[in-house]
Amino acid sequence: MNNFIVPIDFSETSKNAARYAAHISTLVSDAHIILYNVFDPLEYGSDSSPLATDDKEDAARKTIVELALESVKIELSAITGAKISCVAEENKHFLDTLETYVKKNNIQLIVMGNTGSTLLTQVTMGNNTLNLVRRGIAPVIIVPPHAKSTSAKNVMLLTDFKEIDNTIPIDTVKSVLNLFHPNLFIVNVDHEHYVQVSDEYHAERAKLEEQLKEYKPEFAFIRLFDFVEASNQFVTDHNIDLIMTFPRRHSFLSNIFKTSSTAKLAGHSHVPIVAINF
Numbered sequence: 001m002n003n004f005i006v007p008i009d010f011s012e013t014s015k016n017a018a019r020y021a022a023h024i025s026t027l028v029s030d031a032h033i034i035l036y037n038v039f040d041p042l043e044y045g046s047d048s049s050p051l052a053t054d055d056k057e058d059a060a061r062k063t064i065v066e067l068a069l070e071s072v073k074i075e076l077s078a079i080t081g082a083k084i085s086c087v088a089e090e091n092k093h094f095l096d097t098l099e100t101y102v103k104k105n106n107i108q109l110i111v112m113g114n115t116g117s118t119l120l121t122q123v124t125m126g127n128n129t130l131n132l133v134r135r136g137i138a139p140v141i142i143v144p145p146h147a148k149s150t151s152a153k154n155v156m157l158l159t160d161f162k163e164i165d166n167t168i169p170i171d172t173v174k175s176v177l178n179l180f181h182p183n184l185f186i187v188n189v190d191h192e193h194y195v196q197v198s199d200e201y202h203a204e205r206a207k208l209e210e211q212l213k214e215y216k217p218e219f220a221f222i223r224l225f226d227f228v229e230a231s232n233q234f235v236t237d238h239n240i241d242l243i244m245t246f247p248r249r250h251s252f253l254s255n256i257f258k259t260s261s262t263a264k265l266a267g268h269s270h271v272p273i274v275a276i277n278f
Contacts, residue, residue: 001032003032005033005098005110006018006033007113010072013113016145017074019076021033024150025082028082028180029223033083034086034107035085035087036087036101037087038088038091038098061129063191080258082136109176109274112140112141113142136278139175140274147271147272148270149242152179155177155180159246162200165207169246170211173276176276182220185240187231188259240271243272243273244276245276
């Protein structure tokens with residue numbers, strides 16, 4: 001079974017991510033969506049006594065969360081025929097709890113909304129979404145708050161064609177592509193090659209083309225100084241549904257995520273981003 005987990009905090013952003021998961025699940029055989037919530041445990045007073053009254057209140061709080069998850073499940077059932085499960089866990093450490101669940105339950109994708117107004121908010125503030133990406137426990141689809149994409153049929157893979165073997169986890173890329181069987185566009189975004197393409201560039205491109213030849217990728221080039229405009233135009237011209245990135249530490253894409261270019265791109269493209277770390 002292909003398991004997609006969607007962390008839900010009942011914000012519109014998280015529910016929008018759940019709707020996107022439901023839409024793309026229609027492209028996947030044997031898909032299973034898990035709506036997942038981690039709620040805080042009871043708080044304790046200065047004398048170590050619980051501020052709440054008894055264990056019944058604990059159970060009641062979990063029941064309320066489960067009912068709220070069921071409400072989201074009903075909405076998603078109108079979009080997809082995939083199996084949908086609801087899971088609520090009590091713990092104050094959200095990322096640790098989620099990571100444990102992902103590792104124990106064979107999760108193929110984490111589909112997560114971001115709480116800020118743009119993707120840049122997630123990156124610069126180092127909140128749950130980016131921290132989850134950094135852990136590299138599974139590919140994370142980051143869904144912007146106002147994402148309009150409802151598919152994953154056209155995928156744009158961003159790379160600088162440098163040290164392909166060390167920067168692109170091919171097996172994980174293939175596992176994502178094999179879910180959706182998309183049209184694949186491999187887009188170069190390296191600022192050093194906007195005047196002259198090097199021999200190294202040709203060698204790394206040829207290597208990646210061979211590794212992903214079964215997907216019959218198309219190749220394109222974006223000049224960095226015109227990155228936002230060119231990327232948005234490429235997304236529009238090719239009806240891109242999903243952008244694939246590899247935000248490793250010290251990598252070119254890590255740096256680009258810190259620029260105002262990405263703020264504009266994330267704020268205006270309305271395209272989800274699948275971040276793959278390893």
